Amino acid sequence: MTAAEPNLPPTGVAGSDLERQAAKRLADALRQRGRSVSVESVSVRISEGSGVAIHALLALAGGLIGLKWPLIGAAIILIAAFSFYAERSLGLPLIGRLVPTRASQNVMSPPPGPAWQQDVEIVLTAGYDLPASYPTGEWLSRRFSGRLTTDRIVLWGGMVPVFVAVMLGAANVEGSWVSAIQLIGSVVLLSMVAAQVDRGLATDAEADEADLKATDNLLAVLDEAIDESDGDPPIAICFFGAETGSAQGAAAFFKDFEGILRAEDAAVINFVNGSAPGPRLTRKARVLITAKEGDLASMKMNDEMGSESPIKPEPAILRTTTAATIARRRGLRSTTVVGSGDDAVDVGLDLIDNSAPVTE
Secondary structure, X not given: OOOOOOOOOOOOOOOOHHHHHHHXXXXXXXXXXXXXXXXXXXXXXXXXXXXXXXXXXXXXXXXXXXXXXXXXXXXXXXXXXXXXXXXXXXXXOOHHHHOOEEEEEEEEEOOOOHHHHOOOOEEEEEEOOOOOXXXXXXXXXXXXXXXXXXXXXXXXXXXXXXXXXXXXXXXXXXXXXXXXXXXXXXXXXXXXXXXXXXXXXXXXXXXXXXXXXHHHHHXXXXXXXXXXXXXXXXXXXEEEOOOOOOOHHHHHHHHHHHHHHHHXXXXXXXXXXXXXXXXXXXXXXXXXXXXXXXXXXXXXXXXXXXXXXXXOOEEEEEOOOOHHHHHHHOOOEEEEEEOXXXXXXXXXXXXXXXXXXXXX
16 A cells, blocks of 8 residues: 655645645645646635624524514524524525635646546545634534534524524513523523634644544545556545535535536545544444434435445444535535545545446
């Protein structure tokens, strides 16, 4: 197996200067393999936490307004909840568009053009930006194995109770228990706002060994595929920026390429490292592939693509949005390899072998 490049640490959070430098290094690594490469600029919202905080504060304001004008307050909460669900589950930002944007980069090989319209059977993807340190989210992931997330707490623990309390007020239902429901929801929303502030203050852009695994795995799979192929294998490569921010880099890519890839019945194989939040990794599970991805609305993935792998990867559920999630939303065959090292690389190669387009 060809070793991944040393001194190739992806660093920086989405939209940062360090992330742009990482894109250049990854592009250089692909060029060293004789591949043509393009680094495409994409516009991304620079802070996921800001989007969470804006929606939570809007719902909280609706609850306060509802104390005097219940119907107006309820309408504000509904708008906040709908916008939050649409953004976090469907990738359709509404109120979240208020968050400022910066430029990120997608590294694509081959570059956009005719090559994508012929002989692309497999798209290998990985994100290369680093997740900002997020003590609250990390604690929730460790304690509840990804089942309890910030998004779920905001929607079900904050917005829904406040809305229920306001609607009870509109129906002239009174009592200390109604006030208690609204108080609990309001405290939850304020706590989540505080968590997002903590998230911003604790941002850490330093890469450690685990952060390198997804890109290392992809490059190792590519090296093996090149060695096993008589020529240039029918594989496209995408390193996505802003992957930790609801896969915004992938969303920009698949919006333009979904038609081409669907026409070719291409498969998307994504890589994340084994310490990614969400999957329940057991001692016996050396590597997993995702059966579902997403938080508020889970998307069924194509984990059956790994059924013929001798390693027999176990199914996993990711509570985050990845490039594979975006691809699946747009009707493409896709799954994510969760893990690192030789097993993850071998499963990736098995997926390539077993995921060729079906021809009549």
